[in-house]
Amino acid sequence: MELEKRPAQPQRQATPEGCLAVAIRIPVRIVVLVLVVPVRMVWDALVAAGRVLRDTVLRPFGRALVWLGRALFVWPFVGLWRYVVVPLGQALGWLGNVLVVVPLRWLYRYVLTPLGHALAWVARGIGAGLAWVYGRVLTPVGHAVRWALRGLGAVLGALGLGIFGVLAWLVRHLVLVPVGWLYTWVLTPVGHAIAWCARGLVWTLGMIVTGVGTALYWGSRVLFVLPALALWRWILVPVGRVLAVVGREVADALGHAWRIAGHISLAVGRFLGTLLRWIFVEPVRWVYRTVLTPVGHVVRDLVLRPAAEAARSVGRATRQALAAARESVRQARADFRRMVFGEPGQSQKVDRREPTGAETRTLGSSTTALTKD
Template sequence: MGMVDLEKAPGAGPREESARRSDAEGCLVVAIRIPVRIVVLVLVVPVRIVWDALVVAGRVLRDTVLRPFGRALAWLGRAVFVWPLVGVWRYVLVPLAKGVAWLGNVLLVVPAVWVYRWLLTPVGHGFAWFLAGVGAVFAAVGRGLYAGLARLARYLVVVPAAWFYAWVLTPVGHALAWCGRGLLWCLGMVVTGVGTALYWTVRVLLVLPALALWWWVLTPVGRVLAVIGREVWDALGHAWRIAGYVSRAVGRFLGTLFRWTVAEPARWAYRSVLTPVGHAVRDTVLRPLAEGARGVGRAARQALDSARLSVRQARADVRRMLFGEPVKARPVARREPSAAEARTLGSSTTALTKD
C-alpha cells in the first residue's frame, strides 16, 4: 500500500485512486467495509438526529433563557458587590489610607529621619573611627603572630607530612593500585562469563519466542485490527455525514409539517376569522360601550361640577347669614380722568374746563 501511494501518478483522479486503493486493499477489507458501514449507519442516524435536536434546543435555551439570566445576574452582581466595593474603596479606604500615610509620615518617618541624621550618623562616625584604630592595632599584632605560626607549622607539620607522603604513602598506594587492578580484572572476567551465559539464556528462552510471537501472531492480528479500526472510523465519518443529511431532511420535513399543520392554519384563522370578528366586536360592541362610558363620564363630571357649585353657594349663604355682607373696598382716586371725563376728538371741552 505504501509503495502504491508513493508511486501514484500526480494527475490521477479520485476514481483511479479509489480503484487502485480497492485493488491494493483486497477482498477482505471490502468484505469488512460494507457490513461495518451499514451497521454504523443504522446506529449513528438516531444519535445524529438526537444530537441536532439537542443543539437546536440548546441554542434556543441560550438565546431565550441563559443569556438574559446571565445579564441579569451580571447586573445584580455589579449592583450588589462591585458598586458597593468601589464606593467603599473610593470614598472610605483611599481617604483613610491617605490619612494613615500622612499620620505615619508625621509620627514615624520624620522623627526617624531626624534621629538618623542628627543622632545616629555622628555616633556611627565616631564608633567607626574607634573601630578603625582598634582594627589597625589588632591587624599589626595578627600579622606578626601569623608569620610566627606559619613558620612553626611549616617545620613541624608540612615538612614531615611531605616526607611521609613521598617515602611511605606513595609506595603503599602503588602496591594497592596494582592489587586492585588485578582484582578488577578477575572480577571482570567472572562478570563477563556470567553475563554471556545470562545473555544467551535470556535470548534463547525469552527473546526468540517473543520475536516469533511478534512476527507470526501479533503483527498479523494487529494488521487485521488496524484494518477493522480504520474501516470503523471511516464508516463512522461517512455515517455521521449521511446522518447529518438525514437529520437535516427530517428537520425540514418536521418544520414544513409544523408550518402547514399549525402555523398556516393559525395564520389563516387569525387573518380570516379572528381579525374580522375582532373588527366587528370593536365596531358593534366596544365603540358603543366606549361612547356610552364617555357620556356617563361627562354626565358624572357635570353632576359633580353642579354639586360643587351648589355646595359653594350654600357655604357662601351660611357665611352671609352668620357674618353679614363682606365690606366692599373703596375705590382709590386716580390721577387720570375717567373715560367719561376725558377729552374726545369731536369736543373742545376738557376735563379741566368742564363744570
Template sequence: MDLDKPPAPPPPPEGCLTVAIRLPVRIVVLVLVLPVRMAWDALVVCGRFLRDTVLRPVGRALLWAGWALLVWPWATLWRHVLVPLGKALGRLGHVLVVVPLHWLYARVLTPVGHALARVARAAGTGLAWLYARVLTPVGRAVARSLEFAGRLLAAAGAGVWAGVVGLVRHLVVAPARVLYAWVLAPAGRALAWCAGAVVTGVGAALYWTARVLLVLPAVALWRRVLAPAGRILAVVAREVGEALGHAWRVAGRVSRAVGRVVATLFRWIFVEPLRRVYRTVLVPVGHVVRDLALRPAARAARAVGRTARQALDGARETLRQARADLRRVLLGESRPRTAVDRREPTGRGTRTLGSSTTALTKD
C-alpha cells in the same frame, strides 16, 4: 503556479480485507449511531430553546437582583459613608498626629540632633588626634617587632622542614617506589588479565544463552504473530473510526431531514390554522371592537380631558384676577413702568440678518 505543481500521488491500493470489512462495519455503526445522533440533535434543540426562553431571562434577572442586593448597597456605602468618613479621619489624623510630630521634629529633635552632631564631631576630632599621634607610632613599633620575630621563626621552620622531607624521601618514598615497580604492578597486571579472560568467557556464554532462549523466540513471535495481528487490528480500528465519522455525518443528515419533516407537520397542524384563525377571525373582531368601542371611548376621554383643562384654565384665570384685585385693594395701584432706552429698535424696524438699523447702513 498550479500548473507547475507535480500531480498528487495516487492513494495506495486497498487490500481485500479492508474492502471486506468496510461495508458491514459501516452498516452496523450506522444502525448504532443513528439513534444517538437523533437524540443528540433533539437535546441540542431543547437546550437552545431552554437557553433562549428560560436561562437567559433568569440569568438577567439574577444578575440584576445580585447587583441591586449586593453591588449597589456596598457602592452606596462606600461613596456616601466610608469615603467621607475616611476623609474626616485623615484630616483628624493630620491635625492630631502629623502637625504635633512636625512641630516636635522642627522644634525639639532638630536642635538636639544638631547639638549631638557637634559633640560627636568634637569627639571624632579628639579620637583622630589620639590615633595619629599615639596609636599609629605604637602600632608601627609593634608591627616591626612581630615582623622580625616572624622572620626568625620562618628561618628555623624552613630548616626543620628540609630535614624532615629528606628523611621521609630516603626512608619511605624510595622503598615504596621499589615495591610498586617490582612487586605490585606485575601482580596487578596478572590479576587484571585473569579477570578479563574470566569475564569475557562468562559474558559470551550468557549472551548466547540469552539470544537462544529469549531473543530468537521473541523475534519469531513478533514477526509471525504480533505484527500480522497488529496490522489486522489497525485496519479494523481505522475502518471503525472512518465508519463512525461517516455514520455520524449520515445520521446528521437523516436527523435534519426528520427535523424538517417534524417542523413542517407542526407548521401545518398548529401554526397555519392558528394564523388563519388570527387573520380571518381575530383581526376582523379586533377591528370591529376598535371601531365600535375603543375609538368612541378615546374620543369621549379626549373631550372630557379638554373640558377639564378648559375648566382648570378658567379657574386659574379667575384666581389670578381675584389675587390682582386683592393686591390692588390692599396695596393700591402699582406705578407704571418707565420705558428704558436700550438702543434696540421696536416694531417693524427690528434688527434682522438681512437688514441693518444703524444710521450709516439703514435701507
C-alpha cells in the same frame, strides 16, 4: 443540527487498498449507519431542546442572578466604599496629618536638628582631641616599643640559629635517610608485586565475567529475543495491520454515518416542523384570519366604538357639569366676600413718565427729553 459549512479538509493521498479493506467497508458502513442514525437524531433533539432551554430559561435566569448578585453584593459594597470608607479614610488622613505628621515635622526641625548639630560639634571636638593624642603621644610611644621589640627579636634569632641547625642535622641523619632507604628498597618492590597480582586478579575476573556475560547474552537471545522477534514480525505486525485497516474503516464509516445521519435528522426535523405547521399553526392562523378577525371587527364596530363614544360623551357631560358647579361655587364665594367685606378698593394709576413700549421713531417725534411733547 449541523447547518454550518464544514471547513475544507485536506484530501488524503490515494493509497492502494487491499481486498480486506474493500470486503469489510460496505458491511461496516451499513451496520454503523443503522446504529448511528438513532443516536444522531436523539443528539439533534437534545441540542434543539438545550438551545430552547438556554434561550428561554437559563439565559433570563442567569441575567436575573447577575442583577440580584449586583444588587446584593456589588452595589452595597460600592456604596459603602464611596460614601463611608473613602470619606472616613480622608478624615483619618487629615487627622493623622494634623496630629502626627505636623508635630513630628516641628519636632524634627526645631528640636532634633539643633540637638544633632550640637552633638556633631561635640563629636568633632572629641575627634580632634583624640587625633592630637594619637599623633603627639601614642605614635612616638609605639615607635619606641617597636624599636625595642625589633632589637629583642634580633638577639633571640641569633641564639636560636645554632640550636635549630643541630636539630636539623640530627633529624636528617636519624629520620629522613633511613625512611628514604626503606621506601626505595623495601616498600617500592612490595608495591610493584602487589600491583602485578592485582592486575592479574582483575584480568582473571574480567575473563570470567566476559564468559558469563557472553553465555547469558546468547542464552537470553536464543530463549527470549528471537522468539519475541518472530512473534512481533509474523503475528503481531500482520494482526496490527488488519486491526488498523478495520479501525480506519470503522472511523471512516462513523464519519460518513454521522454526516448522513445529520442529513436524515435534518430532513426528519423539517418534516416534523412542516407536519406541526400544517396540523396546528395553519389551522390556528386560518381560524384567526377567517373567523376571529371578522368577529373582532364586528365587535369593534358595533360594540366597542359605540361604547367608547358613549363613555366619551358621558365624560364630556360630567366635565361640563363639574366646571359649571365649580363656577357656581366660585361666584357664591365672591358674592359672600363682597357681602361681608365690601367691594375691594380700586388702585390708582401713577404716571411715571416712562414709555410703555417701544415706539417707532418718525420725523415729527423724538425720543430725547428736550424735544418731547
